[in-house]
Amino acid sequence: MNLQNKTVTQNKKSHLRVTTVMFGLIVLLFLGFILNISIGSVEISIKEIFLMIGRYISYSIKNIFSKGAYSAYLAELINTSTESMIIFSIRMPRMILAAILGGALSVSGFLLQSFFRNPIAGPFVLGISSGAKMSVGITLIFLSGYIGYISPWMLVVAAFVGSLVITSVVVIFSGRVKNMSMLLVIGIMVGYICSAITDFCITFAKDHDILNLTGWSMGTFSGADWESVGLGAAICIPVFLICWLISKPMEAYSLGEGYAKSMGISIKPFCVVLIILSSLLSACVTAIAGTVSFVGIAVPHITRIMLKSSKPIYVIPASFVMGAVFCIFCDLLARTVFAPTEMAISSVTSIFGAPIVIYIMVKRRRQES
Amino acid sequence: MDAYFKTCNLSVGYDKNILIHDISVAVEKGKILTLIGPNGSGKSTILKTVAKQIPAINGSVYIDSSDIFRWNLKTMAKTVSVMLTDRIRTDMMTCFDVVSMGRYPYTNIVGFLTDEDKETVFSSLESVGMQNEAYRDFNTLSDGQKQRILLARAICQKPEVIILDEPTAYLDIKHKIELLDILSSLAREKEVTVIMSLHEIDLATKISDYIMCVNGDVIEAFGTPDEILKTDTVERLYNMKKGTYNLHFGSIELTKPKGEPKVFVVGGGGCGIPYFRALQKEQIPFAAGIIFQNDIDFQVASKLSDNVICAPPFEPVTEELFYAASKLLLKCDTVIDAGGNDGTFNHYNRKLLDLASENNIKIKNNKKEIEQ
Numbered sequence: 001m002n003l004q005n006k007t008v009t010q011n012k013k014s015h016l017r018v019t020t021v022m023f024g025l026i027v028l029l030f031l032g033f034i035l036n037i038s039i040g041s042v043e044i045s046i047k048e049i050f051l052m053i054g055r056y057i058s059y060s061i062k063n064i065f066s067k068g069a070y071s072a073y074l075a076e077l078i079n080t081s082t083e084s085m086i087i088f089s090i091r092m093p094r095m096i097l098a099a100i101l102g103g104a105l106s107v108s109g110f111l112l113q114s115f116f117r118n119p120i121a122g123p124f125v126l127g128i129s130s131g132a133k134m135s136v137g138i139t140l141i142f143l144s145g146y147i148g149y150i151s152p153w154m155l156v157v158a159a160f161v162g163s164l165v166i167t168s169v170v171v172i173f174s175g176r177v178k179n180m181s182m183l184l185v186i187g188i189m190v191g192y193i194c195s196a197i198t199d200f201c202i203t204f205a206k207d208h209d210i211l212n213l214t215g216w217s218m219g220t221f222s223g224a225d226w227e228s229v230g231l232g233a234a235i236c237i238p239v240f241l242i243c244w245l246i247s248k249p250m251e252a253y254s255l256g257e258g259y260a261k262s263m264g265i266s267i268k269p270f271c272v273v274l275i276i277l278s279s280l281l282s283a284c285v286t287a288i289a290g291t292v293s294f295v296g297i298a299v300p301h302i303t304r305i306m307l308k309s310s311k312p313i314y315v316i317p318a319s320f321v322m323g324a325v326f327c328i329f330c331d332l333l334a335r336t337v338f339a340p341t342e343m344a345i346s347s348v349t350s351i352f353g354a355p356i357v358i359y360i361m362v363k364r365r366r367q368e369s
Numbered sequence: 370m371d372a373y374f375k376t377c378n379l380s381v382g383y384d385k386n387i388l389i390h391d392i393s394v395a396v397e398k399g400k401i402l403t404l405i406g407p408n409g410s411g412k413s414t415i416l417k418t419v420a421k422q423i424p425a426i427n428g429s430v431y432i433d434s435s436d437i438f439r440w441n442l443k444t445m446a447k448t449v450s451v452m453l454t455d456r457i458r459t460d461m462m463t464c465f466d467v468v469s470m471g472r473y474p475y476t477n478i479v480g481f482l483t484d485e486d487k488e489t490v491f492s493s494l495e496s497v498g499m500q501n502e503a504y505r506d507f508n509t510l511s512d513g514q515k516q517r518i519l520l521a522r523a524i525c526q527k528p529e530v531i532i533l534d535e536p537t538a539y540l541d542i543k544h545k546i547e548l549l550d551i552l553s554s555l556a557r558e559k560e561v562t563v564i565m566s567l568h569e570i571d572l573a574t575k576i577s578d579y580i581m582c583v584n585g586d587v588i589e590a591f592g593t594p595d596e597i598l599k600t601d602t603v604e605r606l607y608n609m610k611k612g613t614y615n616l617h618f619g620s621i622e623l624t625k626p627k628g629e630p631k632v633f634v635v636g637g638g639g640c641g642i643p644y645f646r647a648l649q650k651e652q653i654p655f656a657a658g659i660i661f662q663n664d665i666d667f668q669v670a671s672k673l674s675d676n677v678i679c680a681p682p683f684e685p686v687t688e689e690l691f692y693a694a695s696k697l698l699l700k701c702d703t704v705i706d707a708g709g710n711d712g713t714f715n716h717y718n719r720k721l722l723d724l725a726s727e728n729n730i731k732i733k734n735n736k737k738e739i740e741q
Contacts, residue, residue: 010465010504117458248480252473254462255522258422258453263473263526264446310461313479 018314021306025321029099032328036095037087039336044083052077052084094224095328097232098345101221101285102295102327103320104236106303107243108281109296110319114250114312115274116174119360120184122297123282126170127191128163129293132286134194134201135162141205152231152287159283166190167275181361218344219290221331228288235284239277240320246273247312254310292327293346294353299323301356326352372431373398374530374562379428381411381418387426388414389583394591396579398529399560401553403573406583407607412566413454413534415583419564420451420532432530446474450526452519452533464510464518465503468493471525493525494518497551513544520551531555533565537572545569549576570603571619582606613672622672623649630656630676633698633725635718636707641666644707645673656701658694659686659717691717695724706734 038044056077063070078088109122123129139158144150173186249270253260257267285292303319304310330348337343372395382388388411396402404412417423419430421437430437432448440448450471459467471493472486482490494500497517502510507518516536523531536552537545553576555561567573573580574594582589582597584606590597603614611624626648632655634644641657642665648655657670658678670677678694680686694717698704704725725732 119460245478248473248476248478251480252470254459255457255467255470256453256455258451258455259457259470259522261422261442262420262446262449262451263470264442266442304461308461309466310459311466 014309018307018309018318021303021318022321025318025325028325029321029328032099032325032332033095036328036332037091039332040086040091041339042082042086044087048083049087052087056088089225093226093229094221094331097224097229097288098221098327098331099324100229100232100236101289101292102299102323102325102330103240104232104281104323105285105292105295106299106319106323106326107240107316108278108285110300110312110315111243111250111274111278111281112296113300114253115271115278116183117254117256118183119301119364120181120297120357121187122294123163123278123285124191124291124293124295125184125297125357126167126187127189127194128166128170128187128279128282129286129291130191130194130198131166132159132163132283133291134198135159135165136287137198137201141201152228155287156231156235156284159287160280162194163279163283163286164276166194167279171275219292219346220334220342220344221289221327222335222342223289232284232288236281239280239284240316243277244313244316246270247316250274250312289345291346293350294357295323295326295349298349298353298356299326301360372396373400373433374402374564375431376419377429377431379415379418379430380426381414381423382426383414383423385426387586389586389588390427392428392588394579394581394588396562396564398562399556400578401556401563401565401576402579402581403577404564404566404581404583405568405570405573405606406566406589410583410585412583416451416532416534416564416566420449421445422451443474446526448528449530449532450523450528452516452523452531452536454534454538457515457519459507462507463504464494464499464507464521465490467507467518468521468525471522471527474526489527490525493521496524496555497521498547512539513541516540516544516548517551520548524555528561530562530564533563535566535568537567537569545572552576569619570598570614570616574598574616574619584608615668615672617668622646622669625649625673625675626652626654628654629700630654630674630697631701632703632705633657633701633721634670634705634707635721636660636666636670636705637664637715637718639665640707642669644705645669649673656697658697658721659690659715685714686717691720694721698725698730699728701730703731703733706732708734 034046034049037049038046056074059070059074059077063074078084105123112121112123112126113119115121135158136155139155140150169190170183170187174183177183177186249260249265252263252265253270261267282296299322300315300319303315303322307314307318309315327349330352331345334343334345334348375395376392379392380387380390381392392415394402404415406412414423418425425438437445437449469482469486469490472482472489473480476482476486491500491503494503497520499514499517499521502514507515510518516539520536523533533552536548540548549572552563552565556563577594579592580594580597581591582602589606590602598616603609603616613622613625615622632648632653634641634648634655634657636644636657637660641660645655645657645666646669655674656676656678657666657674660667660670660677660679661682662679663682667677667679671679676697678690678697680690698721704722706722722732
């Protein structure tokens with residue numbers, strides 16, 4: 001019965017680790033929230049932030065119980081001072097958007113890594129983000145002439161179609177190469193082709209169309225408002241929950257198709273679901289914020305190392321929070337380091353993310369040889 | 370006993386191309402069926418088909434009188450588990466994690482392991498002798514240990530039938546025997562029906578209750594090892610033109626030297642074997658005699674030479690045999706005295722050696738001398 005005791009302690013250990021990591025990440029997320037709201041061209045003291053948010057929450061609660069009697073106070077709170085305008089209309093939506101989309105990218109990356117059973121997979125390195133971007137670019141440039149106004153929802157649909165097509169292309173090629181690094185090469189090449197087509201379209205676009213494109217094609221959270229936050233949340237949060245629900249077959253799938261099948265998974269529907277979910281997540285990010293590189297590949301990897309586990313049931317939620325933390329801190333750097341000039345978000349995420357990819361590849365090579 | 374696992378006119382293959390057709394075999398519960406045959410003969414294809422990994426082209430497979438192609442995935446998973454040749458690549462998974470995957474068909478939607486599940490995982494680890502490695506990272510294991518963990522995973526699925534595709538590949542001889550021991554106790558004690566493919570024919574005959582020879586587009590033979598394996602089965606099955614396979618000992622002899630014999634080996638009782646093999650290595654054709662047919666030297670000499678003078682066992686050697694041997698000996702330019710010729714019943718071998726020295730034929734009795 002010594003073994004039984006060992007199991008119990010081992011289980012406790014791994015549970016403790018998961019809880020500690022989750023708790024740590026949530027503390028970091030909270031810290032990121034505060035810093036993001038306080039730092040910027042207008043510095044807002046932490047005390048003021050707490051005061052303002054506390055008042056907002058208390059008014060909201062009172063508003064609910066008094067059936068709308070406090071709505072005037074709420075509007076006043078948000079619109080009167082510059083600080084409150086900055087907090088509620090600029091920094092808060094931007095930060096929440098960065099958090100949601102960062103989480104979405106990370107989970108999307110994790111899904112792709114599970115699908116390809118390859119740690120070097122992610123929406124950016126496999127060219128899927130570029131595919132989504134191409135699709136959105138084409139929609140913005142060519143379709144806007146016919147339709148006039150293009151709603152963010154349409155952009156998401158366009159991005160979804162783009163990423164689905166590119167994912168399918170990569171999947172087809174991946175069947176022919178067994179090598180892990182070759183998949184990466186194919187993805188990067190496909191990504192280049194998509195970017196070239198996007199650039200080609202931009203060259204022939206009218207000036208006022210390009211105006212829409214430049215900020216977005218760089219990849220930035222600067223255009224965030226509550227509408228885009230709502231859009232992002234409406235797509236990413238349900239998709240994230242579905243991903244969490246399929247973590248059991250995902251774990252079994254990690255042993256390979258043959259074993260997964262023998263355990264009772266119908267492979268084809270499962271793979272289709274996996275691809276649709278990951279495409280939806282990365283499409284949503286690309287449609288709203290443009291391409292954000294290396295988050296999808298780096299974050300799940302860091303998360304696995306921290307959790308010392310690759311059980312999807314733990315890694316999916318932890319990756320989501322980790323991605324959120326990663327992106328809000330990167331966004332903070334992007335907008336503050338060379339303020340008032342903003343950097344593209346990818347410039348920051350690449351600096352932290354790309355070395356991790358190199359590290360994984362070197363480590364794997366050592367293991368394989 | 371009734372047939373538990375049965376195939377009826379099963380045809381298997383890929384993409385509608387039939388590779389092997391009309392497979393009809395039946396095996397009772399708790400027996401071991403082994404598929405043998407050359408590389409690429411379709412052993413894996415048959416195993417994958419009966420494990421429902423690939424669709425059958427025709428025919429049906431019954432387990433306990435019920436057609437498995439009508440089963441849903443979950444019933445299948447609870448009845449049949451597999452061990453495949455796929456090398457699995459895990460990331461941060463302990464042995465416990467890998468084995469616990471076997472509980473998949475039994476756990477709830479999030480895959481929560483109950484105490485009972487954990488118990489099963491441990492007993493599976495124990496049955497392959499890996500209980501002390503439960504929390505080691507799967508990637509750090511040796512090939513043999515990995516195979517055992519994968520077997521534990523298959524056992525953990527609590528199957529009625531276990532299907533293994535070349536479970537002994539990558540294993541050294543010690544681990545091969547250990548793995549087959551686990552399988553045979555699984556069949557004997559837990560009444561699990563084992564269906565597998567093996568490359569080692571000698572091991573296959575020893576562990577299996579039934580053997581299926583896969584070659585060409587039909588099943589060449591099916592039956593108990595005694596029925597199936599006749600002297601030349603292996604040579605025929607594997608289409609061996611060179612070299613031979615000794616079924617009694619499971620030993621392989623390489624290609625026989627061709628030509629008129631130049632060396633005559635006088636041996637018996639196993640003394641001749643090192644000389645026969647040394648001569649084969651140098652590709653020097655040789656003759657040997659006089660050896661009783663129940664002598665161990667006969668098993669090797671007859672595979673490596675066409676000129677073996679052999680005597681029926683438990684009978685005195687006749688004058689004719691001695692005459693035939695001396696005729697052969699006189700044609701050779703060297704005679705090897707392998708030793709072991711001091712007994713009452715092989716006095717004629719001493720007579721052969723005497724004959725050689727009378728005729729000034731070189732007699733050697735040292736292996737080093739011969740190599741020169």
